[in-house]
Amino acid sequence: xxxxxxxxxxxxxxxxxxxxxxxxxxxxxxxxxxxxxxxxxxxxxxxxxxxxxxxxxxxxxxxxxxxxxxxxxxxxxxxxxxxxxxxxxxxxxxxxxxxxxxxxxxxxxxxxxxxxxxxxxxxxxxxxxxxxxxxxxxxxxxxxxxxxxxxxxxxxxxxxxxxxxxxxxxxxxxxxxxxxxxxxxxxxxxxxxxxxxxxxxxxxxxxxxxxxxxxxxxxx
Amino acid sequence: xxxxxxxxxxxxxxxxxxxxxxxxxxxxxxxxxxxxxxxxxxxxxxxxxxxxxxxxxxxxxxxxxxxxxxxxxxxxxxxxxxxxxxxxxxxxxxxxxxxxxxxxxxxxxxxxxxxxxxxxxxxxxxxxxxxxxxxxxxxxxxxxxxxxxxxxxxxxxxxxxxxxxxxxxxxxxxxxxxxxxxxxxxxxxxxxxxxxxxxxxxxxxxxxxxxxxxxxxxxxxxxxxxxxxxxxxxxxxxxxxxxxxxxxxxxxxxxxxxxxxxxxxxxxxxxxxxxxxxxxxxxxxxxxxx
Numbered sequence: 001x002x003x004x005x006x007x008x009x010x011x012x013x014x015x016x017x018x019x020x021x022x023x024x025x026x027x028x029x030x031x032x033x034x035x036x037x038x039x040x041x042x043x044x045x046x047x048x049x050x051x052x053x054x055x056x057x058x059x060x061x062x063x064x065x066x067x068x069x070x071x072x073x074x075x076x077x078x079x080x081x082x083x084x085x086x087x088x089x090x091x092x093x094x095x096x097x098x099x100x101x102x103x104x105x106x107x108x109x110x111x112x113x114x115x116x117x118x119x120x121x122x123x124x125x126x127x128x129x130x131x132x133x134x135x136x137x138x139x140x141x142x143x144x145x146x147x148x149x150x151x152x153x154x155x156x157x158x159x160x161x162x163x164x165x166x167x168x169x170x171x172x173x174x175x176x177x178x179x180x181x182x183x184x185x186x187x188x189x190x191x192x193x194x195x196x197x198x199x200x201x202x203x204x205x206x207x208x209x210x211x212x213x214x215x216x217x218x219x220x
Numbered sequence: 221x222x223x224x225x226x227x228x229x230x231x232x233x234x235x236x237x238x239x240x241x242x243x244x245x246x247x248x249x250x251x252x253x254x255x256x257x258x259x260x261x262x263x264x265x266x267x268x269x270x271x272x273x274x275x276x277x278x279x280x281x282x283x284x285x286x287x288x289x290x291x292x293x294x295x296x297x298x299x300x301x302x303x304x305x306x307x308x309x310x311x312x313x314x315x316x317x318x319x320x321x322x323x324x325x326x327x328x329x330x331x332x333x334x335x336x337x338x339x340x341x342x343x344x345x346x347x348x349x350x351x352x353x354x355x356x357x358x359x360x361x362x363x364x365x366x367x368x369x370x371x372x373x374x375x376x377x378x379x380x381x382x383x384x385x386x387x388x389x390x391x392x393x394x395x396x397x398x399x400x401x402x403x404x405x406x407x408x409x410x411x412x413x414x415x416x417x418x419x420x421x422x423x424x425x426x427x428x429x430x431x432x433x434x435x436x437x438x439x440x441x442x443x444x445x446x447x448x449x450x451x452x453x454x455x456x457x458x459x460x461x462x463x464x465x466x467x468x469x470x471x472x473x474x475x476x477x478x479x480x481x482x483x484x485x486x487x488x489x490x491x492x493x494x495x496x497x498x499x500x501x502x503x504x505x506x507x508x509x510x
């Protein structure tokens with residue numbers, strides 16, 4: 001599903017990623033573990049084709065980074081859900097509109113959008129918040145909204161970039177529980193974190209990054 | 221339907237950024253108001269200057285002995301001469317009536333015989349209205365039998381033509397500069413409006429919106445903005461014309477309502493300026509967005 005082949009990424013300030021060579025299969029849950037600046041976010045950005053390698057190739061859902069066109073990037077992103085530590089919710093839209101946006105972008109009919117949004121909001125426990133605006137919600141709720149939006153069109157992959165970094169313990173545990181449920185329902189999850197306790201307790205593959213290099217790949 | 225998304229987002233975009241949208245509409249209105257008033261001011265100035273010139277450019281006086289056949293022949297020659305816009309024949313009786321109207325005296329009561337000659341009054345087409353062309357016309361006319369004298373007020377004609385040419389040149393350059401600054405000012409204003417929507421553009425790109433789907437609602441929004449701005453400017457020009465008529469008591473010879481092509485031009489200019497300006501701003505932003 002995702003394949004990195006001899007990938008190097010150089011920034012003007014120096015090398016960011018070096019010699020990445022790995023595959024992530026369907027239905028896997030992978031933690032990308034490392035300190036800040038270790039290259040976790042760069043790997044995620046390469047998966048959703050925001051960054052491209054200087055050498056090597058990244059293959060995502062059958063599309064190759066070396067020859068992908070800009071319009072095809074949009075199609076790939078429709079098959080990838082994303083959550084970030086800063087939520088990326090639109091502050092001037094209510095929660096319903098935020099969750100509905102990926103479906104509306106695909107031209108799905110309004111009644112189908114309504115039923116999918118309601119279902120997802122139910123699953124994530126935010127149904128009562130649909131008419132609220134992001135600033136009226138707690139950080140944990142906002143992250144659940146971001147999760148609902150990421151999952152509303154049933155993507156193949158969920159990318160999570162430090163999604164619990166800004167949450168308190170209880171909210172973080174809740175969000176984590178939902179992400180595991182999403183995975184158990186058949187979605188591959190790639191979860192970037194610097195939280196050591198997380199990777200210790202969860203039964204998942206862990207790729208440890210140091211200075212842009214995968215130094216350890218703990219398979220299940 | 222993605223079309224419904226585009227229309228809905230275009231309208232929602234306007235609602236959500238009411239203030240920057242209104243400011244942009246206002247800036248387009250002001251810009252097009254200046255352009256529209258500029259065009260009308262030039263048109264009216266040229267019209268006023270044109271009225272300084274006589275109703276006709278020159279007068280051909282005929283010999284008293286000229287026969288009816290000669291007059292008929294001369295009329296045919298003048299009529300067929302290239303560049304003649306209008307030719308009026310004034311008989312001796314017409315000339316006497318004009319004299320009477322102008323000086324309040326009957327020329328026939330002063331003299332036994334009517335001494336005033338018959339004449340042709342000539343007006344040239346706009347593109348043949350140069351002193352050189354008219355002088356060569358006079359030379360040709362003087363060679364014809366039956367022609368006594370050709371009167372052409374060359375100095376006045378040249379002065380008015382010169383002023384009109386100057387007004388036209390200065391106005392063209394000024395209008396060009398106004399339009400240029402209008403384009404730049406509107407474009408930078410629209411860029412600011414789009415910059416305020418960075419969050420939205422970045423988010424929808426991450427959610428899988430193609431460039432087309434990002435740009436299309438903004439394009440629509442720009443079109444609506446331009447249409448509103450241009451319509452408002454036309455409305456203000458009409459109000460200004462009424463104001464001039466009722467408060468300054470000056471009835472302008474050229475009005476915007478008499479020129480639907482100017483109204484259409486302003487609206488098309490406004491719509492294309494805004495929609496393309498918005499499109500350019502979004503395209504520029506997309507270069508920096510994931």
